[in-house]
Amino acid sequence: MTEAVSRPTLEAVAARAGVSRATVSRVVNGGDGVRESLAERVRQAVADLGYVPNQAARSLVTRRHDAVAVVIAEPESRVFADPFFALQLRGISKELTAHDNQLVLLLTEGRDDHARVARYLAGGHVDGALVFSLHLDDPLPGLIRAAAVPTVFGGRPHGSAPGGAGVAYVDCDNRGGARTAVRHLVDLGRRRVAHITGALDQTSAVDRLDGYRDVMADVLGGADPGLVVQSDFTPAGGERAMRELLDRCPDVDGVFAANDLTALGALRVLRESGRRVPQDVAVIGFDDMVPVAEQTDPPLTTVRQDIEEMGRLMARLLLSGLPGGRGRGRGTARTPAPDARAAPDGGVILPTTLVRRATA
Amino acid sequence: MTEAVSRPTLEAVAARAGVSRATVSRVVNGGDGVRESLAERVRQAVADLGYVPNQAARSLVTRRHDAVAVVIAEPESRVFADPFFALQLRGISKELTAHDNQLVLLLTEGRDDHARVARYLAGGHVDGALVFSLHLDDPLPGLIRAAAVPTVFGGRPHGSAPGGAGVAYVDCDNRGGARTAVRHLVDLGRRRVAHITGALDQTSAVDRLDGYRDVMADVLGGADPGLVVQSDFTPAGGERAMRELLDRCPDVDGVFAANDLTALGALRVLRESGRRVPQDVAVIGFDDMVPVAEQTDPPLTTVRQDIEEMGRLMARLLLSGLPGGRGRGRGTARTPAPDARAAPDGGVILPTTLVRRATA
Known part of the structure; x- marks a missing residue:
C-alpha cells in the first residue's frame, strides 16, 4: 500500500456501522458503556474496512503511553557490570516488545537521584514501572507509592511479608x-x-x-x-x-x-x-x-x-494489570507461569533447581 | 527544616521585590522580557528569602521535562554485550546527573522497533535525544527528524559530509x-x-x-x-x-x-x-x-x-543547545572540550592517540 492510497477513517467506520464517531472511538479503545449489540456492529465495520486506529489520537483517548519504565536501584556502573540485570532486561524487553510497549530504562548515579526518578514516573511519561534491587533504607518504594504509578517489583520488597500489604512482585524461592x-x-x-x-x-x-x-x-x-x-x-x-x-x-x-x-x-x-x-x-x-x-x-x-523468565513475568503481570488488560489479561495474571506459586502476601514465587557441576 | 516550617512562597518574593507574581515567575524560569533592574531586584529577594521554585509548577511554565533520551540503534542484547556502550552511557549519565536531568534509555529488540522509539520521542516525554550506532539503511534519523526533538548523534551520521547539512554530532578522528x-x-x-x-x-x-x-x-x-x-x-x-x-x-x-x-x-x-x-x-x-x-x-x-568523554560531550552539547541553555550555555558549546575541533559539517571531532603495548 502506498502513501497515496487513503486509509479508512473513523468516520467511514461510523457510517458503515450506523453509529456516532464517539461510539466507534469508545469501542476501538476498549472503553465501556457501549451496548454489546452496537459494539458488535462497530467491530464488524472495523473488520470489513480494515480500519487501523491512529496511534496518537488513540493515546489521547486512552491516556496510554504504551511505555513501561524499568528502574534499577543501583548506580549505572553496577547495572552494566552485573550480568544479572542484563538477563532480567532481556526478558522484560522481549515481553514488552511483543506487546509493542516501549522499554524506558531510567538510569541513575546513585540513591540521591531516586527523587528525580520518582518525579519522572509521576510525570505521566509511562503506564507503569518495573522496579529492581531495593535496599532496606531506600526511599524509592515510598516515592513510587506517592507517584501512584502501577508497579511490579523484582524481588520481595522490604516490609512485604506473609499476610502483608499485597504489593505486586516476582521473586524466586x-x-x-x-x-x-x-x-x-x-x-x-x-x-x-x-x-x-x-x-x-x-x-x-x-x-x-x-x-x-x-x-x-x-x-x-x-x-x-x-x-x-x-x-x-x-x-x-x-x-x-x-x-x-x-x-x-x-x-x-x-x-x-x-x-x-x-x-x-x-x-x-x-x-x-x-x-x-x-x-x-x-x-x-x-x-x-x-x-x-x-x-x-x-x-x-x-x-x-530463571532470571530472564522473572523479567518476562514481571512485564506480563504489569501489562495484564493495566487498564484494558494488555498482556494476557487479568484472568491469567494469577497463574502467570506454569511452575509459579502465589505467596501469601500477593507475590509470585518461581521455583529454583540445583544444577550440579564440579564444585559440589 | 521540618515539614511544619513553611517554605517561602512566590507571593512572598513578589511582595519583597515589589513586583507582580508573573514577573517573579518569568525571572525564576529564565524567561526574557523583564527589565534587568527589575530582574536584579527579584533575584535579590529570592536570595534573601531562600526561595526554592516548585519543580512541577516550573515544568508547566518551562515545558521542560529535565529528561534526555538515549537511543542506541542496536538490539538490547548487543547494548549489554559490548562495553563500548557502557562507557558512553557512563559519560552521559555523569553529565546529565550533574545537571539534574534524567537519563531515559530507550531499548529495542531490533530495527522493527525504531518507529515506536520515534513515537516515544515525539510524545513529549523528553527534552532531547542522544542517538548512537546508526547503520546505513536505518530509518531512525528520518523518524527522529520527523519527531522534531533536539538531537545530538554519537558518531558522524550517514549523509553528513564536509559541507553537509550541519547535523550535531560528536565523533573521534x-x-x-x-x-x-x-x-x-x-x-x-x-x-x-x-x-x-x-x-x-x-x-x-x-x-x-x-x-x-x-x-x-x-x-x-x-x-x-x-x-x-x-x-x-x-x-x-x-x-x-x-x-x-x-x-x-x-x-x-x-x-x-x-x-x-x-x-x-x-x-x-x-x-x-x-x-x-x-x-x-x-x-x-x-x-x-x-x-x-x-x-x-x-x-x-x-x-x-576517549569513549566516556564522547558521551559526556554529547550530553553537554545537547543541554547547552536547549531553551534556557542548560549545561554550560551556548557560548561554550562550540569549544566543548580542550582538544576537540569542529568538523566542516558542524560536528565535533575528538582526537585519538596511539597507545603502545606489546602487539606492535
Missing part, C-alpha cells in the same frame, strides 16, 4: 533454594558448612541466609556463628569473605555462597590457598548465571533461578 | 587514528599490512578503512585488495576474518583491526596458527577499551579514543 544447596552439602558429608551472605539490606540475601540457618538447625542443631561471613554479592566481596573464613575456621569443608559472583571470588581464594575443590572444600553458588557459572574453575554447582 | 596506526606498522618495517574492517554500514568503519587506504597509497603505492577483509566489530568476526586472511595472504606481517574486539579475535587465531605476535605479525586495534585491550595476550597496542 530464595529460602527454599538455599535449603536445597545446604542440604546437598550436608548430604555430601560436610559438617563445617559456611555461608558467605549477600548484601543483607536486600531481602534475597536475608532469605538465603534464613534457608542456610534452617538446614543447619535441622541437621546439625544450629550453625557455628563463625561460619557465617557477611558479604555483598560481588567477586571482590567473595574473595575477602573467603580469606576471613579460612583464617577463622580453617577446617571449613563446605561453602554456600549467596550468588555465583561471590562463589567466583571464593573459588579464587581457595585455589590460591591450595585447597582442592570439591575434595577439601565443596562450593555451591546461587543464580546459575551463564556463562559465569560454567566458566569458573572448576565449573560451579549452583542453585538455578 | 577515525580516519586520522587509522592513519596513525597503519603508519606505525609501516614504520616497524611491515609491508604486508592487512586491515580487518568494521561493519561497513557504519561511518566509523568506513572512515577507518579510508585512513588505512590513505597510508597504503602514500607509502606503498596502494593496498593489495586481498589484504582487506570485511568484518563486523565483534571478536567472532575478527576470528573469521583472520582465518580468511591467513588463508589468502599467508605472508601477512601486520594487521590493523577496526576495533579492539576484532583484534581480540584476530590474536586468538594467530596464536592457534602458531604465529608470534608481534615478531611474525604485528597487530593494532582501535578504541583502547579497558580492560579488553590490557588483557589480550599479548596486551594490545591500539588507537585510543
Whole structure:
C-alpha cells in the first residue's frame, strides 16, 4: 500500500456501522458503556474496512503511553557490570516488545537521584514501572507509592511479608533454594558448612541466609556463628569473605555462597590457598548465571533461578494489570507461569533447581 | 527544616521585590522580557528569602521535562554485550546527573522497533535525544527528524559530509587514528599490512578503512585488495576474518583491526596458527577499551579514543543547545572540550592517540 492510497477513517467506520464517531472511538479503545449489540456492529465495520486506529489520537483517548519504565536501584556502573540485570532486561524487553510497549530504562548515579526518578514516573511519561534491587533504607518504594504509578517489583520488597500489604512482585524461592544447596552439602558429608551472605539490606540475601540457618538447625542443631561471613554479592566481596573464613575456621569443608559472583571470588581464594575443590572444600553458588557459572574453575554447582523468565513475568503481570488488560489479561495474571506459586502476601514465587557441576 | 516550617512562597518574593507574581515567575524560569533592574531586584529577594521554585509548577511554565533520551540503534542484547556502550552511557549519565536531568534509555529488540522509539520521542516525554550506532539503511534519523526533538548523534551520521547539512554530532578522528596506526606498522618495517574492517554500514568503519587506504597509497603505492577483509566489530568476526586472511595472504606481517574486539579475535587465531605476535605479525586495534585491550595476550597496542568523554560531550552539547541553555550555555558549546575541533559539517571531532603495548 502506498502513501497515496487513503486509509479508512473513523468516520467511514461510523457510517458503515450506523453509529456516532464517539461510539466507534469508545469501542476501538476498549472503553465501556457501549451496548454489546452496537459494539458488535462497530467491530464488524472495523473488520470489513480494515480500519487501523491512529496511534496518537488513540493515546489521547486512552491516556496510554504504551511505555513501561524499568528502574534499577543501583548506580549505572553496577547495572552494566552485573550480568544479572542484563538477563532480567532481556526478558522484560522481549515481553514488552511483543506487546509493542516501549522499554524506558531510567538510569541513575546513585540513591540521591531516586527523587528525580520518582518525579519522572509521576510525570505521566509511562503506564507503569518495573522496579529492581531495593535496599532496606531506600526511599524509592515510598516515592513510587506517592507517584501512584502501577508497579511490579523484582524481588520481595522490604516490609512485604506473609499476610502483608499485597504489593505486586516476582521473586524466586530464595529460602527454599538455599535449603536445597545446604542440604546437598550436608548430604555430601560436610559438617563445617559456611555461608558467605549477600548484601543483607536486600531481602534475597536475608532469605538465603534464613534457608542456610534452617538446614543447619535441622541437621546439625544450629550453625557455628563463625561460619557465617557477611558479604555483598560481588567477586571482590567473595574473595575477602573467603580469606576471613579460612583464617577463622580453617577446617571449613563446605561453602554456600549467596550468588555465583561471590562463589567466583571464593573459588579464587581457595585455589590460591591450595585447597582442592570439591575434595577439601565443596562450593555451591546461587543464580546459575551463564556463562559465569560454567566458566569458573572448576565449573560451579549452583542453585538455578530463571532470571530472564522473572523479567518476562514481571512485564506480563504489569501489562495484564493495566487498564484494558494488555498482556494476557487479568484472568491469567494469577497463574502467570506454569511452575509459579502465589505467596501469601500477593507475590509470585518461581521455583529454583540445583544444577550440579564440579564444585559440589 | 521540618515539614511544619513553611517554605517561602512566590507571593512572598513578589511582595519583597515589589513586583507582580508573573514577573517573579518569568525571572525564576529564565524567561526574557523583564527589565534587568527589575530582574536584579527579584533575584535579590529570592536570595534573601531562600526561595526554592516548585519543580512541577516550573515544568508547566518551562515545558521542560529535565529528561534526555538515549537511543542506541542496536538490539538490547548487543547494548549489554559490548562495553563500548557502557562507557558512553557512563559519560552521559555523569553529565546529565550533574545537571539534574534524567537519563531515559530507550531499548529495542531490533530495527522493527525504531518507529515506536520515534513515537516515544515525539510524545513529549523528553527534552532531547542522544542517538548512537546508526547503520546505513536505518530509518531512525528520518523518524527522529520527523519527531522534531533536539538531537545530538554519537558518531558522524550517514549523509553528513564536509559541507553537509550541519547535523550535531560528536565523533573521534577515525580516519586520522587509522592513519596513525597503519603508519606505525609501516614504520616497524611491515609491508604486508592487512586491515580487518568494521561493519561497513557504519561511518566509523568506513572512515577507518579510508585512513588505512590513505597510508597504503602514500607509502606503498596502494593496498593489495586481498589484504582487506570485511568484518563486523565483534571478536567472532575478527576470528573469521583472520582465518580468511591467513588463508589468502599467508605472508601477512601486520594487521590493523577496526576495533579492539576484532583484534581480540584476530590474536586468538594467530596464536592457534602458531604465529608470534608481534615478531611474525604485528597487530593494532582501535578504541583502547579497558580492560579488553590490557588483557589480550599479548596486551594490545591500539588507537585510543576517549569513549566516556564522547558521551559526556554529547550530553553537554545537547543541554547547552536547549531553551534556557542548560549545561554550560551556548557560548561554550562550540569549544566543548580542550582538544576537540569542529568538523566542516558542524560536528565535533575528538582526537585519538596511539597507545603502545606489546602487539606492535
